[in-house]
Amino acid sequence: MAFSRREFLAAAAGGLAATIASAGDRRASAQSKPAPQGSAGGKTRVSLVRTSDRASGIERAVELLGVNPVVAKDVLLKPNFNTADPFPASTHNDTIASLILRLKKMGAKSVTIGERSGPPETSDVLMEKGIDGLCKRLDVGLVNFEDLPPDGWVRLKPKHSHWANGFDVARPVLEAECVVATCCLKTHRYGGVFTMSLKLAVGITHKGNMTELHASFRSMRKMIAEINQAYAPSLILLDGIEAFVDGGPAKGTRKTANVILAGTDRIAIDAVGLAILKDLGSNKAVMGKRIFDQEQISRAVELGLGVSRPGDIEIFSDDANGRKYAEKLAGILTRG
Known part of the structure; x- marks a missing residue:
């Protein structure tokens, strides 16, 4: 249930409840529309590359997906900078750099990184990770959502939400022409269970919303999903060179996975x-x-944020090693 910039600006002016209520009708009618980018034969495609080479893996995974939603657009790039802890706790700087170069190669008009960290101050995380210097070197913008003025946030109140009074979303996300998301592969010991593309949306909300989220242990995971109604990334990249298989999000038990995923569907x-x-x-x-x-x-x-069952997902690769692993993962998906 994702909404366009126009719909959200209208919602912010007072029509959000009607906007969200009508989304179910749009989803029902969408079944007769052509398959979206990244889909084939009614299935959502996820490209998979097995490699320890981050730069080539990102290039191959995005190329393999065969979509270009960024051409001639101003792109907002949402990473995982929850803290400045080393990858996979936070997005690797080489991932950011490689993805930015790829987006420019695809014809993006501009790229701006946008993020809100927490619990640490976002400015401290960005400084510790050297993101300002990276942005200057690659000629991209940087927006610290935590520095936005009060009118830089929009209160959203989705119908039938587990949020008591809605949540606040950074206006640059709502007004972005195109959003690209890049996430890590890790578990979350504090109730989220896992942190990937859906959990990434927490970083588009105001830090003031976190008290309610973290106190809502029974509803936390549902509330995370509900934030994702606010936006729809046009491209998602998951860096799984390494993973946290326990612990997380800042520190955990590491294992090497040597995999890069790309897709258009968060689920x-x-x-x-x-x-x-x-x-x-x-x-x-x-x-x-x-x-x-x-x-x-x-x-x-x-x-209605994406696929509804394992059979709706097609995992594909560009070499024998990747195809073998894709087949193995498909079996795990089917078994659950």
Whole structure:
């Protein structure tokens, strides 16, 4: 249930409830529309590259996906800079650089990184990671959502949400012509269970919303999914060169996965990511529950944010090693 910039600006002026209520009708009619980018034969495609070479893996995964939603557009790039802890706790700087270069090669008019960290101050995280220098070197913009003025935030109140009074979303996200998201592959010990593309949306909300989210242990995972109604990334890249299979989000048990994923569907990306964690051997919260029964995913399915079952996902690769692993992951997805 994602909305356009125009719809959200109208919603912010007072029509949000009607906008969200009408989304179910749009989803029903969407079944007769052509398949979106990144889809084929009614399935959502997730490209997979097995490699330890981050730069070439990103190039190959995005190229393989065969879509270009960024050409001639101003792109907002949303990373995982929750903290400045080393990858996979936060997005690797080489991932950011390689992805930016790829987006420029695809014809993006401009690229701006946007993020809100937490609990640390966003400015401290950006400084510690050297993001300002990276942005200057690559000639891209940088927006610290935490520095936005009060009118830089829009209060959204989705109908039937688990949020008591809605949540605040950074206006640059709502007004972005195109959003590209890049996430890590990791578990989340504080109630999220896992942190991939759906959980990435927490960084588009105001830090003041975090008290309610973190105090809502029973509803937290559903609330994470509900934030994702605010936007729809046109391209998602998951860097799984390494993963946290336990602990997280800032520190955890590391395992090498040597995989890069690209796609256009957050549910599909996270489902394949969970299949990778299951293959690596993860904690009870991951291993003991079927993938589409995970609450982030099941709630996202209820909201119509992407695929609704494992059979809707096609994992594909560009070499024998990748195809073999894609087949293995497809089996894990099917079994749950």
